[in-house]
Structure formats: structure tokens, C-alpha cells
Amino acid sequence: MKFINFFIRRPITTFSLNVGILLIGLFAFEQSSIDLFPSITLPTLSVVISAPGLDVSTIEQKITVPVEERFNTIDGLKDLWSRSSANEAQFVLKxxxxESIDYAALKIRELMKNVELPLEAKSPQVFRWNPAEEPILRADISSRRPLVELTQLVEKKFLPKLERIEGVSKVDLSGTHHRQVLIKIDTDRLASYGLTFFHIAQALEKNNIQKQIGTFTEAKHELTLKLDGELKTLGAIEELPIVISPKKTLKLKDLAEIQLGYEKQKILSRISEETSIGxxxxxxxxxxxxxxxxETKKHLSKLQNDFPEVKITYAKDDSIYIQTSRRILFGNFWQGAxxxxxxxxxxxxSIASTIVIATTIPISIIGTFAFMKYFDVTQNVFSLAGITLACGMVVDxxxxxxxxxxxxxxxxxxxPWRAAVEGTAEVSAGVFTSVLTTLAIFIPIVICVKGLVGILFQDIAFTxxxxxxxxxxxxxxxIPCLSYLLLKRRLNISKLTKPIRIPILEKGAKxxxxxxxxxxAYLLDRPRSAFFVISTLYAGSWIAICGLPGFDLIPLGEFNRFKIEAKAPQTTSLQETNAHTxxxxxxxxxxPSVKTFATTVKDNTAKLFVDLKKPIPSLSKAQSYLTHQRDEHDQLADITLKILDHPKIDTSEGQGAPIVLVLQNADPNYREQAMIQLKQALQKVSDVVYIETNEAQTESIIQIQFLTDKLKEYGLTTSYLSELVYGSLEGLEATHLSNPATDEDWTIFIQDPKLNQASQQSIEALHxxxxxxTLRGERYVLPLETFANIERKIQPLSIERTNHIPSDTLFAHLQTHRRSLQEIRSDIEQVIQTTTHFMKDITFESTLKVLNETFSQLFLALLFSIVLVYMILAAQFESFTQPISLILTLPLAAGGVLLGVTLWGFHLDVIVMLGIILLVGITVDAGILIIEYTNILRHRGMDRKEAxxxxxxxxxxxxxxTAITDVLGTLPMAFSSGAGAEMYQGFGVTTVFGITGATFLTLFSVPLTYSLLEDVEEYLHLKWLWFKAIHLKERTAL
Known part of the structure; x- marks a missing residue:
């Protein structure tokens, strides 16, 4: 009471407080950051250990297994995956x-210091592993300039400026092409002089130096000494002296052919068929x-003005999606308000009364941005959805x-004074409790729901x-202050206070x-009829609950972008893959529906990201379009094509496919047969497409086994010979040449073309x-076969292990328009159990695993919410039975929810589920007001029915x-469409239909259950008194 009196007596203080919240919020709104989603980082680290020259089996035995044993001691480790392949071991730690990823990375580096690795192994590389991380912007640079010149322009002028932009972590270039100085050597001729390509490389490196070598003092001034010994022209390379012996020196041009050409292009990039640099x-x-x-687009725009011959095309721009989604959300907010x-x-x-209530919206909503700024919550789809969701409820x-x-x-x-003070005080407990029950349901959500969904929900909960x-x-x-001033007529708004009469509405409400x-009143006099009505309502509600659709994760939004992944056989060259592309x-x-498409071709794979001119709003139509695209491109021989939608949020935790089945077993033959049968089994499941496995594939190799005794005899090492063989066959990048005339950096590459071609045709060249x-002072030129056994062998391409057990993995994708994930998982489990006997060895990973974990957490949060709301109500009413009548109203929203999700065609995804949990706090609000006032009236002496x-x-x-304002406030969300709408539309549909259904039924159920429960309580109390009396009488008789 004193609290309310203070703010009514001091209107200027009251206005200052509220206007202060509004102004701080406005300032924070302008300063807060804008993003698409909350910041999401997978709790995953990757460790890569390179070991050139080691085969798959050696990598597994000497690196993978010992390292896994060490990793097993790290706290907080959930899963460990490893892959052993030739020359490399890779580990993924989930x-x-x-868990603190930074601390885990530090722990890994400390553990690796104590692991004994082979001499060939290099220092482990530890980095955050997030394959789902995607660029936020892709700009394709094209020009009439030759690609080499365009590459030089992009690398010298564009790249440095873009890398310096604040917030940019990495700039990736694709499709570049460079000039190269090619030094063609003849290995046999060099050998006749006692030289190898190592000698040529060392000579180039030692004669291509530019560095600071000290200081020099002159006239009390200290000057820096800089050595400039760089190679700057082809002539300098040609004249480079190569020492044959103390008495003989030849020029490099006498030993090799030197040409200025082009390096072999490894990645091709195009934008809508036009060659570009991505x-x-x-x-x-x-x-x-x-x-x-x-900031990036500002820099690119300025660069385009500086170089008008350059054309910049944006193949991907997340800012458009962000701005569009914000515009839609703010539109929903204003419509709802x-x-x-x-x-x-x-x-x-009354217009005046409406204005009084309207002041709640800007102060509450805009004030929220002040807290968002303070706690570093960005303006993203989910935080703004939380604000929009609260729009209709802040006026309650x-x-x-x-x-x-x-x-x-x-x-x-x-x-006016007593009305403002006593009117506020009378309902203050009920108002506080109703708001508290709504807020309390977010405590279980924050505590129970972890992972990707938990991060997304945190921003909604916060705002x-x-x-x-x-x-x-x-x-x-x-509100009390303005109400007092309004009633006292101190506000000069006589025209606004004039009542507005709408007879039709007044008659309808009456x-x-x-x-x-x-x-x-009729049912209160007839308890049996009341019980029948209540039972019917609850039975219908539970039928509706049973009729809710299957579980799912994040819904798909409007379809305006898809990707094509093409894969040719492993031996296919870049040129052949490009021809298919x-x-x-x-x-x-x-x-005609395609706007642009960006292409990247690498080795035997190609990726095309396609943007449509107009979004396809219906998932069924999107599925038809994708099916048409598959039929169009399915005629390419020997090419595996995947045409997939491109969701904004990856729920696979970086696995690359929504369906991932891991089969663990030590027997490779068992795994091979299992993978074949699993693939056949999944082909029977509807909505599942692009099924592929990574069962241990083999390759034919040429194994070089060095003879230890021979190496020791001639003073050679395996490391030296490995590098020598590799460089002889593949060539070696020796150093770089900086050409001041053209400001270009050229790589200097050494290769024996004859040996390279011969080694591809015959193993004899390798022998x-x-x-x-050198042996005992004598120089010898001996064939490689003297020091090694060279033979053909078959070996696995790689060996995978999951949690220390050898494993194979099956990957599959889903149709765009499909059944719920729960139904698909159920079908997969059923078909595996009925057609195979491998179920005991299979683990579900990726999206299906996230689905199970998330809904287990959501149901726990739902149960926790109900218990928490019950405890709050029990504390408010100081009764254990009265809150039951409100808790029993919760199922009454099910009918409305079922109707809403059915009309909209939704699955029971996490967005809808959050709306259902929110209804736990909202549904009881109406009952709180009724029971709270009923108790007040009964305390004043009124009988139960009349109260x-x-x-x-x-x-x-x-x-x-309050119910209708809640519904109208969220109604625009329910009918929203466009960018990002799928992330909150489920809230709108669930709350609109849930509140509507629950409110009408609550007005029946709360008075009836209140009365029935009290009758039951009185009956049990009388029975207890009767039992005590009988017991006392029996004891007295004894």
C-alpha cells in the first residue's frame, strides 16, 4: 500500500522513472548489434597430426590409438571420433x-607433450572444429582482364583491406590463378654431376634473401642494415651459380630449362557461368x-569505383535476409500492438483509458533493449520474436x-485517491502471481534445455x-498514477474521456x-452434472493431446536457395569434373526461375549454390521443384548428384546430413556386410534420399619399404629419402620471386617432367x-630399389573409430516436404529391426540424436514448469487444493493447439513445443483472478456459490x-511469412489457438473444479473426523 501511495503522491518522480527507462532503451536500440541468430559455437575441437610417409595401419597403431588413450582422460568429453589415413591422423572431440572449449584445447596441448609419436609425425594442430560454419557474404569478382591479372588485383588491392575489417575472422579466395617460374630438371643429368633437386632448391633459397641483419651507427645516428638479396628477374634465376665442385661452377640455365608459365589451377570458380574469383x-x-x-560492402563498393572494369556480384548476402526478417518482425509487433x-x-x-494502457507498450518494449545492450544480447530473429510475443501480454x-x-x-x-490505491492493492497479488507464473516457466527452459535449441531459446526467454x-x-x-489523475480530472482531456458506446458489442458481451x-450457477447446484461436464472437457483434451503430430526440430522456411553437390569418381581430373559441371x-x-548460381569446382567434386528469383512459400511446391531439378540433372553418367535445400540453421552438429547411423564393431567384414544391408533397408523408408556409406574402401598402392640396414650402411635416413622421392615425382616449390616491375609474386617450382610422366606409366621408373x-669417401649414384623393397599392395583408404571402437557410418538426407523426424526415425528403427540384426551395434547421430536429446529436455522442462507454477499458486493461495483447479486447466489448451497446428500443417517442432510450455504460465492467469477474488469475497463473509x-x-x-489482447498481440506472428518467419510462427499459432480454447473453457472449469475439490476436501475431512470418533469410542469402551 505504501509503495502505491508513494508513486501516486509523486507523479513527476513516476513520470521521470518511466521516461528514463524509455530514453535509455531508445539509446540502447540504436547502439545494440544486429545479427541473424544468437552466436552458436559447437563444443567441438579437432586435432590433426600429419606424418608424411606413414601408411594407414601405421598411423592407426602408432598415433591414433595412443592419442585416443590420452584424450580419454579429458573431463567433459562426450564423444571421440578419429580417422586414420595415409600421412595423417584426424581426431574430433565433442x-x-x-564445457570450456578454451580450457579443453589447453588440456589437449598439455597431454600431447607426453605422447610418444613416430619421428615422422609433426606437431599436432588443435583448432575449433565447426564444419557447419558458413560465410556470411560471398562476392564474386569478374572482369575482362585475364584471370592471372585479376588474381593479382584481388590479392594485392582487395584482400588486405578486407582482412583488416573489424569482425572479419577469415577471407577465403577461390578460383585464383598465378604465374609460376618452372624449372625443368633432368634427374639423370643432375645425378651425373652428383646433384639432386635438393641442391637446386637450396641454391635458390640461399640466393633469395631479404632481411634485417643489424644496425649501423653513423654520426651518432643509428641506421638499420637491410640485406636485399632477392631474385627479381628470370635472368637472375638463369644466371644463378650452382657449385658442382670446389673447382667447377655451372649456371642454372646450363642444368635446367627455365620458363615463365602458369601454375596448375586447383580450384575453379564461376558466377552464373562467368569465370570469377570468389x-x-x-x-x-x-x-x-x-x-x-x-562494412565489407562499403569497402567493396569503394574498390569497384577505383577499378571500374571489375564487376562484383553478390552470390550470398545474409544482410538482406536479416534486414527482411527484422522488417517483418517489427511489422508484426506494430500490427499486434x-x-x-x-x-x-x-x-x-474510453480513448483516455486506452492511452493510459498504451503507455505500457513503448516503455516495456523499448526498455527491453537497454537490458539487451547491457547483457550483450543482439537484435536477432529470436530475441525480437520474444519481444513481439510479449507485445500483447505487456498490457495485461x-x-x-x-x-x-x-x-x-x-x-x-x-x-479517485482511494480507488487508485485500494483498487491496485486488491488485485496486486493476483497480478503479480499471474505475471510470475508466466515468467517462471522460462526457468526450467533455461535450466533443462541445452545444446543448439537451448542457445536459441535463451534470447527469447531473456527478452x-x-x-x-x-x-x-x-x-x-x-498506471495507478495516471488513473488517479484521470479520475480527478487533472488531465485536460475531457473529449478523450467521453465514453464510446457501441450497442451491438455491449449487447453481445452482456x-x-x-x-x-x-x-x-446451474452446474454449481448439481455436482454430478458438474463432474460430468468437467470429465467430458478433460477427456476431449486428452484425446486432443494424443492427436498432436510427431516431433521435429527447427522448421524449414521459405524456399529461395538450394545447393547442388556433384561428385565424380576418385580418379577424375579437375578438367573432367569441370566439363560435367x-x-x-x-x-x-x-x-527462368533461377536468379544466380555460384560454382566451385575442386578435384573430383563441384558445389553450386543457386538463388531463385522468387521464394517458393510452400514446402510441397519446393519439393516438386527440387524433384524436377533432380530429373533434369540425373542424366550425367558416372556423376553422383545431390540437390538439397539450404536451411539457415544446421541441426546436424556439423555431421553434414540429418540422418547419420554409426555402426561400431571390430570386425571389418561384419561392418562391410552391415553397411550393405543398412543401405538397402533405408531405401525402403519414405522421405529418405541420397543414402551413402563410408565403409572402409580400399585402394591399390605402391608401397616403398625402406631397408634399414642399407640406409645405415650409406648414412641415409627415411625422412631424407621420403622427401627426395616425393619431390622427384611431384615436384617441389622452392621459393618465391617478387617482380617489382609488375608487383607480382611468382612461385619457383622445380620438376622433372620426364620422370613425372614415366612414373605415372611404369613402376620401373620408380625402381x-x-x-x-657417399660411402667411405666415394660418391655413388644408386637406384632407389637398392634401398627399398617396392611392391603393389591393397590398403584401406582410411580407418575410422568412434569412442575407441572401429566404425563405419551411413549418411542420408531428407525430402524438403516430409513427415516428422519422429515418424521417420520410428520407421528407420522398425525397418532395421525387421530386415537386419545389426540394431544393437547402431548409434543414431546428427539430427536424430539431437531430436531425442532435445525433446527429453523439453518434456522435463514442461514437467518442471507445471510443478513450479503449482508451487507459486500454492504459496499465493496458502492452499494445496485450490491450485489443483488451475493446474487442471492446462490440458484445456490442447484442443486449440491441435486445431492450430493441423490448420497450419505444422509438426510438433521445438518452436511449437516452446509455445506449449509458455501456455502453462498463461493458461492459469484467468483462473488466478477468479480464485483470488473469490477468496477475498469469502473472507468478507460471502458464501461459496455467491462468491x-x-x-x-x-x-x-x-x-x-487480457486473453484477447494476448491473442491479437501474437496473431500477426501466426499469419507471418517471409524471411525468418518459420522461427517464430509456431509460437504465434500455439498461443493464439491455445489461449483462445483455454480461456473459454477455463471460465467453466475453474469455478466447477474449485467447488468440487472443496466438496471432496470437506468430505474427506468429515470422514477423517468420523474415523477418529469411532477410534476414540473403541478405546473408551476398552
Whole structure:
């Protein structure tokens, strides 16, 4: 009471407090960062250990197994995956969400110091592993300039400026092409002089130096000494002296042919069939996407002005999606706020009263941005969805308070002061409890729901809780103050206070109220009929719960982008793969619905990201379009094609496919047979496409086994011979040449073309590879076969292990328009159990695993929410039985939810599930007001039936007003479409239909269950007294 008195007596203080919240919020709104989603980082680390020259089996035995044993001691490790392949061991460590990845990385580096690795092994590389990380911007640079010149321009002018932009973590270039100085050697001729390509490489490196070598003092001034010994021209390379012996020196041009040519291009890049250089921008973990993209595009625009012959095409721009999604969300907010206030005006029939309530919206909503700024919460789809969701609910407290103040003044004849103070105090407990029950449901969500979904929900929870908390502050400070001034006529708004009369609405409201009151009064006098009605309502609700659709994760949004992945056989050259890719590009170019497509070709694979001119809103139509695309491109021989949608959020935790089955068994033959049968089994499951396995494939290799005794005899090492053989066959990048005339950097590459070609045709060339060595002061040129056994062998391409057990993996994708993930998983389990006997060895990973973990957590959060709400209500009513009548109203929302998700065609995804959990806190609000006032009236001496009917009559209008404002506030979300709408549309549908259904039924159920439960309580109490009396009588008789 004193708290309310203070703010009514001091209106300037009250206004200053609320306006201060508003102004701080406005400032924070302009300063806060804008992003697409909350920052998401997988709790995963990758460790790579390179060991050139070691085969797969040796890598597994001497590196993979010992390292895995060490990793097993790290705290918080959830899963460990490893792959042993020729020359390399790779480890992926998955930790539980919430573990410190930085500490884990430090622990790994410490452990690796104590692991004994082969001499060939290099230092382990530890880095954050997030294959799902995608560039936020891709710009393709094209020009009439030759590609080599364009590469030089991009690397010298574009790249340095882009890398210096704040928030940019990495800039990737694709499709570049460089000049190269090729030194063609003849290994046999060099051997005749006692030289190898190592000698040539060392001579080039030693004569291509530029560095600071000290300082020089002259006239008390200290000058830096800089050595400039760089090779700058082809002539300098040709004249490079090569020492043959102390008495003989030859020029490099006498030993090799030197040419200026082009390096072998490893990656090709195009934009809509036009050759380009792709620039992909990746942001740092802390940076805001919109800020980074905006700054990057400013730099690129300036560079395009500086170089008008260059054309820049944006193949991907997340800022467009972000801006569009924000515009849609703010539109939803203003529409919801407008509809809510129109409803308030219709009920209160006063413009002035509507304005009083309307002040709650800007202060609560804009004030939320101040807390977002302080706690580093970005303006993203989920945080703004939380604000929009709260839009209609922030006025609930103000409506109830203003309605009760007016009732005290106009119906009970109290003075404006007493009406403001006593009217607020009377419902303050109920208002506080109703808001608290709504806020409390987010505690279990934050505590129980972990992982990707937990991170997404945190921002919704934060903004929703802050907005409702601020609405409570406004409700208990500004609303009583303004109501008092309004009633006292100190505000000169006489025209605005004139009541608005709408006879049709008034008659309709009166009929609804009379219907409820007469129905409840009739049933209160007939407990059996009341029990039958309540039982029917609950039975129908549980039938609706059973009819809810299957579980799913993040829903797919509008379809405006897809990707094509093409894969040729392993031995296919880049040129052959590119030829196949151009066929795909020609068909895309001819498609009138395609806007642009960016192509990247590497080795035997190609990726094309295709943007459509207009989004396809329906998933069924999107599926038809993708099916058409598959039919169009399915005619390429020996090419494996995958045409997939491109979701904004990857739920596979970096696995690359939504369906991943891992089969663990030590027997490779068992795994091979299992993979074949599993692939056949999954082909029977509808909606599952692109099934592939990575069972241990083999390759034919030429194994060089060095003879230890021979190496020791001639003073050679395996490391030296390995590098010599590799360089002789593949060539060696010796150093770089900086050409000041053209400002170009050329690589200097040494290769024996004859040996390279011969080694590809015959193993004999490898046997005869000359090795120069010295024995007892004599120089010898001996063939490689002298020091090694060379033979053909079959070996696995790689060996995978999951949690220390050898494993193989099956990957599969899903149709765009499909059944729920729960139904698909159930079908997969059933078909595996009925057609194979491998189920005991199979582990579900990726999206299906996330689905199970997430819904286990969500159901725990739902149960926790119900218990928490019950405890709050029990504390409010100081009763264990009265809250039961409110908890029993929770299933009543199920019918509305079922209707909504059915009409919208939703699965029971995590967005819908969050809406259902939110309904736990909202559904009880109406009952709180009724029971709270019923208890007050009974405390004043009114009998139960009359108190219930009076409370129902008194609170019916605020109950309907708050419920309808909640519905209207979220109604635009339910009908929203466009960028990002799929991330919150489920909230809107669930709350709109859930609140609507629950409110109408609650007005029946709460008075009836309240009465029935009290009758049961009294009956049990009488039975207990009778039992005690009988027991006492028996003891007295004894």
C-alpha cells in the first residue's frame, strides 16, 4: 500500500522513472548489434597430426590409438571420433554443452607433450572444429582482364583491406590463378654431376634473401642494415651459380630449362557461368553479422569505383535476409500492438483509458533493449520474436489494474485517491502471481534445455522476461498514477474521456456474460452434472493431446536457395569434373526461375549454390521443384548428384546430413556386410534420399619399404629419402620471386617432367630413381630399389573409430516436404529391426540424436514448469487444493493447439513445443483472478456459490480483455511469412489457438473444479473426523 501511495503522491518522480527507462532503451536500440541468430559455437575441437610417409595401419597403431588413450582422460568429453589415413591422423572431440572449449584445447596441448609419436609425425594442430560454419557474404569478382591479372588485383588491392575489417575472422579466395617460374630438371643429368633437386632448391633459397641483419651507427645516428638479396628477374634465376665442385661452377640455365608459365589451377570458380574469383567472408565469433557485411560492402563498393572494369556480384548476402526478417518482425509487433489497443478501446469505451494502457507498450518494449545492450544480447530473429510475443501480454497488468480502479470508483463510489490505491492493492497479488507464473516457466527452459535449441531459446526467454517484468513495474507505478489523475480530472482531456458506446458489442458481451453465469450457477447446484461436464472437457483434451503430430526440430522456411553437390569418381581430373559441371550450369542458366548460381569446382567434386528469383512459400511446391531439378540433372553418367535445400540453421552438429547411423564393431567384414544391408533397408523408408556409406574402401598402392640396414650402411635416413622421392615425382616449390616491375609474386617450382610422366606409366621408373650417396669417401649414384623393397599392395583408404571402437557410418538426407523426424526415425528403427540384426551395434547421430536429446529436455522442462507454477499458486493461495483447479486447466489448451497446428500443417517442432510450455504460465492467469477474488469475497463473509458467481461476473471482462489482447498481440506472428518467419510462427499459432480454447473453457472449469475439490476436501475431512470418533469410542469402551 505504501509503495502505491508513494508513486501516486509523486507523479513527476513516476513520470521521470518511466521516461528514463524509455530514453535509455531508445539509446540502447540504436547502439545494440544486429545479427541473424544468437552466436552458436559447437563444443567441438579437432586435432590433426600429419606424418608424411606413414601408411594407414601405421598411423592407426602408432598415433591414433595412443592419442585416443590420452584424450580419454579429458573431463567433459562426450564423444571421440578419429580417422586414420595415409600421412595423417584426424581426431574430433565433442564435449558436453557448457564445457570450456578454451580450457579443453589447453588440456589437449598439455597431454600431447607426453605422447610418444613416430619421428615422422609433426606437431599436432588443435583448432575449433565447426564444419557447419558458413560465410556470411560471398562476392564474386569478374572482369575482362585475364584471370592471372585479376588474381593479382584481388590479392594485392582487395584482400588486405578486407582482412583488416573489424569482425572479419577469415577471407577465403577461390578460383585464383598465378604465374609460376618452372624449372625443368633432368634427374639423370643432375645425378651425373652428383646433384639432386635438393641442391637446386637450396641454391635458390640461399640466393633469395631479404632481411634485417643489424644496425649501423653513423654520426651518432643509428641506421638499420637491410640485406636485399632477392631474385627479381628470370635472368637472375638463369644466371644463378650452382657449385658442382670446389673447382667447377655451372649456371642454372646450363642444368635446367627455365620458363615463365602458369601454375596448375586447383580450384575453379564461376558466377552464373562467368569465370570469377570468389571472395567468402567469415566473421569472428563475437562480431555482429550486419555490421561486418555493411562494412565489407562499403569497402567493396569503394574498390569497384577505383577499378571500374571489375564487376562484383553478390552470390550470398545474409544482410538482406536479416534486414527482411527484422522488417517483418517489427511489422508484426506494430500490427499486434495496434490490434491489442483497438480491443482495449472497444472494451473500455474510453480513448483516455486506452492511452493510459498504451503507455505500457513503448516503455516495456523499448526498455527491453537497454537490458539487451547491457547483457550483450543482439537484435536477432529470436530475441525480437520474444519481444513481439510479449507485445500483447505487456498490457495485461495495466488492463486488470485500470479495470479494477474504475470499478472501485464508478461502481463502489470511492474517491479517485482511494480507488487508485485500494483498487491496485486488491488485485496486486493476483497480478503479480499471474505475471510470475508466466515468467517462471522460462526457468526450467533455461535450466533443462541445452545444446543448439537451448542457445536459441535463451534470447527469447531473456527478452520476454525483461519485457513482462518492465510491464509489471509500469503497471504498479505509472498506471495507478495516471488513473488517479484521470479520475480527478487533472488531465485536460475531457473529449478523450467521453465514453464510446457501441450497442451491438455491449449487447453481445452482456449475452456472453449471462450465458456463463447462468450455466455455472446451474452446474454449481448439481455436482454430478458438474463432474460430468468437467470429465467430458478433460477427456476431449486428452484425446486432443494424443492427436498432436510427431516431433521435429527447427522448421524449414521459405524456399529461395538450394545447393547442388556433384561428385565424380576418385580418379577424375579437375578438367573432367569441370566439363560435367558446365552441363549443369547450362541447364540452370536456361531455368527462368533461377536468379544466380555460384560454382566451385575442386578435384573430383563441384558445389553450386543457386538463388531463385522468387521464394517458393510452400514446402510441397519446393519439393516438386527440387524433384524436377533432380530429373533434369540425373542424366550425367558416372556423376553422383545431390540437390538439397539450404536451411539457415544446421541441426546436424556439423555431421553434414540429418540422418547419420554409426555402426561400431571390430570386425571389418561384419561392418562391410552391415553397411550393405543398412543401405538397402533405408531405401525402403519414405522421405529418405541420397543414402551413402563410408565403409572402409580400399585402394591399390605402391608401397616403398625402406631397408634399414642399407640406409645405415650409406648414412641415409627415411625422412631424407621420403622427401627426395616425393619431390622427384611431384615436384617441389622452392621459393618465391617478387617482380617489382609488375608487383607480382611468382612461385619457383622445380620438376622433372620426364620422370613425372614415366612414373605415372611404369613402376620401373620408380625402381630406377637415382639416389646420390657417399660411402667411405666415394660418391655413388644408386637406384632407389637398392634401398627399398617396392611392391603393389591393397590398403584401406582410411580407418575410422568412434569412442575407441572401429566404425563405419551411413549418411542420408531428407525430402524438403516430409513427415516428422519422429515418424521417420520410428520407421528407420522398425525397418532395421525387421530386415537386419545389426540394431544393437547402431548409434543414431546428427539430427536424430539431437531430436531425442532435445525433446527429453523439453518434456522435463514442461514437467518442471507445471510443478513450479503449482508451487507459486500454492504459496499465493496458502492452499494445496485450490491450485489443483488451475493446474487442471492446462490440458484445456490442447484442443486449440491441435486445431492450430493441423490448420497450419505444422509438426510438433521445438518452436511449437516452446509455445506449449509458455501456455502453462498463461493458461492459469484467468483462473488466478477468479480464485483470488473469490477468496477475498469469502473472507468478507460471502458464501461459496455467491462468491464464485460474483468473482466470475467481476473478473470476466478483464479475463476476456487480457486473453484477447494476448491473442491479437501474437496473431500477426501466426499469419507471418517471409524471411525468418518459420522461427517464430509456431509460437504465434500455439498461443493464439491455445489461449483462445483455454480461456473459454477455463471460465467453466475453474469455478466447477474449485467447488468440487472443496466438496471432496470437506468430505474427506468429515470422514477423517468420523474415523477418529469411532477410534476414540473403541478405546473408551476398552
Amino acid at each position: 564435449f558436453y554443452w557448457g 571472395i567468402e567472408i567469415l566473421k569472428s565469433h563475437e562480431a555482429a553479422t550486419l555490421d561486418v557485411i555493411s 495496434g490490434l491489442s489497443l483497438i480491443l482495449v478501446l472497444l472494451f473500455l469505451k 497488468s495495466a488492463i486488470i489494474l485500470l479495470e479494477n480502479i474504475h470499478r472501485h470508483h464508478f461502481e463502489e463510489g470511492k474517491s 520476454f522476461v525483461v519485457a513482462l517484468t518492465l510491464s509489471l513495474i509500469v503497471g504498479f507505478t505509472l 449475452k456472453v456474460q449471462d450465458f456463463y453465469l447462468s450455466s455455472v 558446365t552441363h549443369i550450369e547450362h541447364k540452370l542458366k536456361a531455368d 630406377q630413381l637415382p639416389i646420390i650417396t 464464485l458467481l460474483t468473482a466470475l461476473r467481476s473478473r470476466m471482462r478483464p479475463v476476456f480483455m
